[in-house]
Structure formats: C-alpha cells, structure tokens
Amino acid sequence: MPAQLISGREIAATIRSDLAERVARLKADTGRVPGLATVLVGEDPASQSYVRMKNSAAKEAGIHSEQITLPADTPEAELLGLVAGLNANPDIHGILVQLPLPGQIDEQKVLEAIDPAKDVDGFHPVNVGKLSTGATDVLAPCTPWGVIQMLLRTGNSPRGKHCVVVGRSNIVGRPMASLLLRRGEGGDATVTVAHSRTPDLGAITRQADILIVAVGRPDTVTADMVRPGAVVIDVGVNRVDAPDTDRGYRLVGDVDFDGVREVASWITPVPGGVGPMTITMLLSNTVDAFERSLER
Numbered sequence: 001m002p003a004q005l006i007s008g009r010e011i012a013a014t015i016r017s018d019l020a021e022r023v024a025r026l027k028a029d030t031g032r033v034p035g036l037a038t039v040l041v042g043e044d045p046a047s048q049s050y051v052r053m054k055n056s057a058a059k060e061a062g063i064h065s066e067q068i069t070l071p072a073d074t075p076e077a078e079l080l081g082l083v084a085g086l087n088a089n090p091d092i093h094g095i096l097v098q099l100p101l102p103g104q105i106d107e108q109k110v111l112e113a114i115d116p117a118k119d120v121d122g123f124h125p126v127n128v129g130k131l132s133t134g135a136t137d138v139l140a141p142c143t144p145w146g147v148i149q150m151l152l153r154t155g156n157s158p159r160g161k162h163c164v165v166v167g168r169s170n171i172v173g174r175p176m177a178s179l180l181l182r183r184g185e186g187g188d189a190t191v192t193v194a195h196s197r198t199p200d201l202g203a204i205t206r207q208a209d210i211l212i213v214a215v216g217r218p219d220t221v222t223a224d225m226v227r228p229g230a231v232v233i234d235v236g237v238n239r240v241d242a243p244d245t246d247r248g249y250r251l252v253g254d255v256d257f258d259g260v261r262e263v264a265s266w267i268t269p270v271p272g273g274v275g276p277m278t279i280t281m282l283l284s285n286t287v288d289a290f291e292r293s294l295e296r
C-alpha cells in the first residue's frame, strides 16, 4: 500500500483559519492587529515570490503586512538602519529579512540587529540559544516548527521515535534537531543529524522512524534508503527545468517521491508539503509576538 499523503496545504489552511479568528478576537479586544514587515534585498525571482506569498497570507489572516524591497546594491548600514526603524515601530511585531542577502551584507550582523522579540524567523542568536537549551517560550524557526505541526496533526508524534535529520543548516537542519530534542509535546525524540560528510547516508537514514530531509538536491533519498513504514518529510524545494510547462520549471523535493511513497507509511509532497507550513508558522509567530507585546 502506498504511503498516506501529508498535505501541508490542508493543514496550513486549517491553522490559517484558526489564526484569522485569533486575530479578529485580538482586534476586538485591543483595537489593534499584529504587524509583519518583510524585507527583501535584490531581485531574485524565487525570493520575490516567497515574500509575495508571505505578505498575501498575512493579509488574508488579518495581519497588517508591509513589504520593503531594496536594491541589490544596498549598503549594509542602510539595511541596519531600516531594521532599527522597524524595531522601534510599535505597529510592527514581526520582522523577516529574506535570506540569502547579497555579498556586501553580513547576514549574521543583520540577524543580530533584529529585536529578538520581533524575530519571527527565530534566527537571532538569543532565540537560537534559547531553543537549543530547550526553552519552550521562544519564537521557533518557521520551517522546522511547521514540520513538528505536520507530525502532530497526523498522529505521528516524535516522542520516543528515532528521527534522522539530513542537513545541518541554521535555517532548517539544526533548529529541526533542537525542536525534536526538546522535552514535551512535539519533542522527546532520539535525534541523529547527517550531512554531506556522512559517509554512508543510507545506513543512517534506514534507521529512521521519522526521516526529515533538508539538503537542496533532488533524489538525495531513494526507496532503498528508507525503512518500510517510516514517515518521510521532504523539506527540499528544487527548481528543475521543464520546457513543456508555462513557467519553464517544476518543483521537486530532495526525496524520490514516486519510489519512496511505495515504502513509507506517510510522506509529504512537493509542492504542497512543508512550504505552505513555513508561511503559516511565520503568521503564527507574528501573532504570538503581538500577544507577548501586549503582556509587556
């Protein structure tokens, strides 16, 4: 029997409608709404489309959303000044600076300039540190946080399971491992992290009850690398040439979907899997940041 599909699109729609209700209630109670600022430097088409999707999803949930686009040659000091202004802006509760940034800008410096209370990406070292020491009252990075929600909402709690994460980036692999290791709901897993220097990847991935792949290369995981009955989460989003399509490309994940769906128990598709959840968790973090600002 082929694997059941984990539809990120459907789970995201459910969470977004809950968020819209939460925002409406907050507005009725306080007369204010959460505000999100997205900052894009340059004109990379993929980044432009992600930022557009984030803004339109925010607006649909009733979140005030401002998109700031700067030219690719923007000096670092100017971006830091913009971030300082957003930190001081009482109508903005979440700040997202789309990565990657152009070469003249030190990414780490920019991430450190964001007020940790407005860091809805969860990339500020204070939030990274809190998460990796097990804090639960922290804004968690959207992609891995979305993966946790997908697991919980399909009855695939990571508690007590062996979770193998392939990839050790700061935006996906590492925070994924931190979340899975946390005590409590959504965590309590036994975690292995693999990467490009892992000699026999298949020997590791075959041990996984839950396999999470965030590499950025199509077909990194094939059916022979998956234990029968495993849950497979494909974070990868890769554009591959497809001259017969309108856009000229199609999206594939890091997992050989057609092969792996024959051995896995559950699998996420690309598109329509983790991607929509990432955007939804950004909205969720923005509403959380707004609520916390009311408590201060």
Ligand SMILES: NC(=O)C1=CN([C@@H]2O[C@H](COP(=O)(O)OP(=O)(O)OC[C@H]3O[C@@H](n4cnc5c(N)ncnc54)[C@H](OP(=O)(O)O)[C@@H]3O)[C@@H](O)[C@H]2O)C=CC1
Pocket: 143, 166, 167, 168, 169, 170, 171, 172, 173, 194, 195, 196, 197, 198, 201, 214, 215, 216, 217, 220, 235, 236, 237, 238, 274, 275, 276, 278
């Ligand atoms: N759906 C979503 O919302 C999101 C999707 N993505 C997608 O997820 C993928 C990963 O993104 P990101 O983490 O930023 O990528 P990075 O390039 O930052 O990290 C990739 C990781 O994969 C490892 N790796 C590379 N090749 C191999 C290999 N052959 N075997 C095992 N490990 C390997 C690298 O190892 P090493 O550290 O040794 O170099 C690195 O740790 C991309 O396709 C990206 O587009 C990213 C963010 C959000």
Ligand SMILES: Nc1nc(=O)c2c([nH]1)NC[C@@H]1CN(c3ccc(C(=O)N[C@@H](CCC(=O)O)C(=O)O)cc3)C=[N+]21
Pocket: 049, 050, 053, 096, 097, 098, 099, 100, 121, 142, 143, 237, 251, 270, 271, 272, 273, 274, 275, 276, 278, 279
């Ligand atoms: N500061 C920062 N925060 C991020 O969260 C961040 C970032 N920088 N840089 C780039 C990555 C990538 N990322 C994605 C978000 C949504 C989809 C997504 O919704 N994908 C759709 C398809 C989209 C399409 O059609 O192109 C899907 O998989 O179904 C994908 C990828 C967030 N990132």
Ligand SMILES: [Mg+2]
Pocket: 100, 101, 102, 103, 104, 105, 106, 107
């Ligand atoms: Mg750079």
